[in-house]
Amino acid sequence: MRRGREVTLRDVAELAGVSSRTVSNVVNGYANVTERTRLRVQRAVDQLGYRPNVLARNLAQGRSGQIAVVVPYLDTPYFSELLQSIIRAARVQGYNVLIDQTDGDRDHERMLVNHGSSRLLFDGVIFSPLGLSQAALADRDPTLPLVILGERVSDGTFDHVGIDDVAASRQATEHLLDLGRSRVAAIGDQPYETGEAAQLRTRGFREAHERRSLAVHEELIIRTPRFNRPDGAGAMAHLLDLDHPPDAVFCYSDLVALGAIHTLVSRGLRVPEDVAVIGYDDIEDGAYSNPTVTTISPDKEMIATTAVERLLLRIDSRTPPPGLELRAPHKLVVRESTAGPAPGRRRA
Amino acid sequence: MRRGREVTLRDVAELAGVSSRTVSNVVNGYANVTERTRLRVQRAVDQLGYRPNVLARNLAQGRSGQIAVVVPYLDTPYFSELLQSIIRAARVQGYNVLIDQTDGDRDHERMLVNHGSSRLLFDGVIFSPLGLSQAALADRDPTLPLVILGERVSDGTFDHVGIDDVAASRQATEHLLDLGRSRVAAIGDQPYETGEAAQLRTRGFREAHERRSLAVHEELIIRTPRFNRPDGAGAMAHLLDLDHPPDAVFCYSDLVALGAIHTLVSRGLRVPEDVAVIGYDDIEDGAYSNPTVTTISPDKEMIATTAVERLLLRIDSRTPPPGLELRAPHKLVVRESTAGPAPGRRRA
DNA sequence: TTGAAAGCGCTAACAC
DNA sequence: GTGTTAGCGCTTTCAA
Numbered sequence: 001m002r003r004g005r006e007v008t009l010r011d012v013a014e015l016a017g018v019s020s021r022t023v024s025n026v027v028n029g030y031a032n033v034t035e036r037t038r039l040r041v042q043r044a045v046d047q048l049g050y051r052p053n054v055l056a057r058n059l060a061q062g063r064s065g066q067i068a069v070v071v072p073y074l075d076t077p078y079f080s081e082l083l084q085s086i087i088r089a090a091r092v093q094g095y096n097v098l099i100d101q102t103d104g105d106r107d108h109e110r111m112l113v114n115h116g117s118s119r120l121l122f123d124g125v126i127f128s129p130l131g132l133s134q135a136a137l138a139d140r141d142p143t144l145p146l147v148i149l150g151e152r153v154s155d156g157t158f159d160h161v162g163i164d165d166v167a168a169s170r171q172a173t174e175h176l177l178d179l180g181r182s183r184v185a186a187i188g189d190q191p192y193e194t195g196e197a198a199q200l201r202t203r204g205f206r207e208a209h210e211r212r213s214l215a216v217h218e219e220l221i222i223r224t225p226r227f228n229r230p231d232g233a234g235a236m237a238h239l240l241d242l243d244h245p246p247d248a249v250f251c252y253s254d255l256v257a258l259g260a261i262h263t264l265v266s267r268g269l270r271v272p273e274d275v276a277v278i279g280y281d282d283i284e285d286g287a288y289s290n291p292t293v294t295t296i297s298p299d300k301e302m303i304a305t306t307a308v309e310r311l312l313l314r315i316d317s318r319t320p321p322p323g324l325e326l327r328a329p330h331k332l333v334v335r336e337s338t339a340g341p342a343p344g345r346r347r348a
Numbered sequence: 349m350r351r352g353r354e355v356t357l358r359d360v361a362e363l364a365g366v367s368s369r370t371v372s373n374v375v376n377g378y379a380n381v382t383e384r385t386r387l388r389v390q391r392a393v394d395q396l397g398y399r400p401n402v403l404a405r406n407l408a409q410g411r412s413g414q415i416a417v418v419v420p421y422l423d424t425p426y427f428s429e430l431l432q433s434i435i436r437a438a439r440v441q442g443y444n445v446l447i448d449q450t451d452g453d454r455d456h457e458r459m460l461v462n463h464g465s466s467r468l469l470f471d472g473v474i475f476s477p478l479g480l481s482q483a484a485l486a487d488r489d490p491t492l493p494l495v496i497l498g499e500r501v502s503d504g505t506f507d508h509v510g511i512d513d514v515a516a517s518r519q520a521t522e523h524l525l526d527l528g529r530s531r532v533a534a535i536g537d538q539p540y541e542t543g544e545a546a547q548l549r550t551r552g553f554r555e556a557h558e559r560r561s562l563a564v565h566e567e568l569i570i571r572t573p574r575f576n577r578p579d580g581a582g583a584m585a586h587l588l589d590l591d592h593p594p595d596a597v598f599c600y601s602d603l604v605a606l607g608a609i610h611t612l613v614s615r616g617l618r619v620p621e622d623v624a625v626i627g628y629d630d631i632e633d634g635a636y637s638n639p640t641v642t643t644i645s646p647d648k649e650m651i652a653t654t655a656v657e658r659l660l661l662r663i664d665s666r667t668p669p670p671g672l673e674l675r676a677p678h679k680l681v682v683r684e685s686t687a688g689p690a691p692g693r694r695r696a
Numbered sequence: 697t698t699g700a701a702a703g704c705g706c707t708a709a710c711a712c
Numbered sequence: 713g714t715g716t717t718a719g720c721g722c723t724t725t726c727a728a
Contacts, residue, residue, distance in 0.1 A: 009723095019698065019699045020700095020722080021701095021723085022697085024722070024723065025697095025698090028723090034698090037698085051467045053468055053722070055407045055410070055412060055720080055721080056704090056720065056721035057721080057722055058406070058407075059403045059404050059407045059706090059720085059721080060703085060704055060721080060723040061704085061723065062704070064403060066446075074428050074432040074435065075429045075431075075432050077428075084421070084449060087447060087448075088449075096446055098414075098445070098447075099435060099445055100435075101435055101436075119354070119400070119402065120402055120403050121402045121403075121444065229632065233636070258633075258636050262636045262637075262638065266690065284423070285606075285633050288606050288607055288610045289606075289638065290609065290639075291638075342614065354705090356705055358705080358706095367714060368706080368716095369707085369708080369714065369715060369716080369717095370714055372706070372707065372708085373714085376707090382713065382714090385714080400705085403704080403705080404704065404720090406720095407704085407706075408708080408719085409706085409707065410720070697728105698727105699726105699727085700727085701726090702723105703723090703724090703725100704721105704722090704723085705720105707718105707719090707720085709719100710716085710717090711715085711716080711717105712715080712716100
């Protein structure tokens, strides 16, 4: 759909009897314009219905006013909840958000941090990598302002925002042990290069045992390729088929927990009486499921605003600021999947 | 972060000993370039590491290569699942997707269809309006290619993609009546200007009763401002406090259904034995919840690809194509919340 | 405080 | 098939 000729800055300038420079000043609210000319220009703008052409402005300024947010999967509640906050924070700063979803594909991810084929399409990236190794991250386009979410460790050239996964996982596991459970399983380990997130959680899981001088039941640590419901359901089925099934499970995401609970319930087991379950992420689903899910709750709002803030700072800096490790707070939220139903509630 | 001087088309042209026009042709894969020059140019491109400046291209072409997708809430699974498909479909066509979330704010929505302050930032919009009336939609920027999702009716100037809500809702209600339930409630009505989506569902609800010559229990039609879990939970609580509570509930979204089930379970009622529940949207949550949720399943993939396809057609047309009503298929997916647990499953 | 004018890097008539 | 060149509409340096 071809648009007709649009009103330009020059048209406004002509009508107002000033130079385009002055109009630009007025439109952008720059200093040093007489109230009188400002008014005259403003009237011309209104009269002509002038609206600046973003594309031209972008070219002249060499920036797009857009940031990209890259997540592995959009339909994962954790990411969509986070995204929601990021979009709000960016808009406040006058930035638009371009969404990209990688499906965890490492080539796609690598292309993105190399600014792909599309230089200048976005001024910076907030990235939640899945298939990208630390190495691939290191040899990226160094001019691209970058903030990483999740569980990487900054190499000093980008910022990293996340919670303390080891501590959180330790806390989750200790919560299960405190219930008096002796066979605690873990679902979600990923003992390979790109599974750093998972590995931190496994480390916390082990530390909890160590602190209580308990042995980890190695056969109860289950790997899953992703952190979603089907994976959780499948892993739980596997655990239940063991000779000595667990009496508690630490799931590396709430989705995994919901999948695991699904399997438990359909096998006729009671949660938490037979098996206690704890999740991670605090997505809304877990607060309304049956039973509701105990979880580690990261401060998503804080993660989002911090990420945006740091990224814009990076974009605006002449010299790149040092890459920081930024820790958002988290807390343990106890619900029915470990504490049992609220008093007075009958099991349906 | 200021970038150094970048390699331009002209640099490539110089190195290859051709004009910038030829380089442009090669880069964009246009016809009429000798294999020999093409190779020479390509070598220069590789050698210099040239990547086109999207901003400049955008300005020259007068289009951004971006489409905007506007949804009320990003963290609603239905929208994020849809978004996922839309992003994939758009990328295939070489388009980037800009996400906007309105929170249902009608002023924000109106600004967007008026192309807001950001003319040319996107070439077209796929819009799922919430607070926008048909009237506001009618007096929008007529040059903006637009596809509407959901339950509006096209006035002929834009395309509309959705399922047949009345038929789907009738089908859902009939399913409940077929179970022999006599007091069927509906949660989600919105009998005001911007609640067209809800009203179509209420209409289907009524039609189902009419077809069976049954009277609708008016006091069992509950309004909710949104279609989320808390609203469903609250509405269900209200229904249970009535003198004659319902024995079945048609919820206008799966989230509402999940919220309603949450309330039922915490009051010690059994689903579906005491109250059968059906939802709408077929989000993944409903397939793993306890009980799993019977639902109306719209073909989201089809909705997404159709929307993108029609939008791009609109963008590329000199003269706007007629506004079409496009109906995606839907089906009834029966799960435990109406059919009861699978055989052999013990209730936990 | 305002004006003139040189880009920003690419596309696409138009000419050869 | 390839070169020349005039824009696209804005920002911004430099002068006045």
